[in-house]
Amino acid sequence: MNTLDELKYYCNEDNFVGALMLSGEWGSGKTYLVDNILKSELSETHVIIRISLFGFDTIEEVHTDIKKSWVRAYSELKEPVHGISNNVIKIKAILAKW
DSSP states (O other), X not given: OOHHHHHHHHHTOSSOOSOOOOOOXXXXXXXXXXXXIIHHHTTTTOOOOOOOOTTXXXXXXXXXXXXXXXXXXXXXSOXXXXXXXXXXXXXXXXXHHO
């Protein structure tokens, strides 16, 4: 399985555990892969966010930044107005699990 397939597989897991680390040399295309290719491949079904861990001292700070980034990215989606109430319910349910 290539890197893109591994990332897509992980993103489609129903009950994922842990995290996936994408590593490689500086300039090898990690950010491009996530921000362009993966995001495009999963644009119909997923909200892709990317955060930097630089400057965080606690896991709680990481969790908070993930939540804020996800809500920000989700709110930027161009969805019809009739879908907003369902999406708010989904967001509340997801955030309640964190």
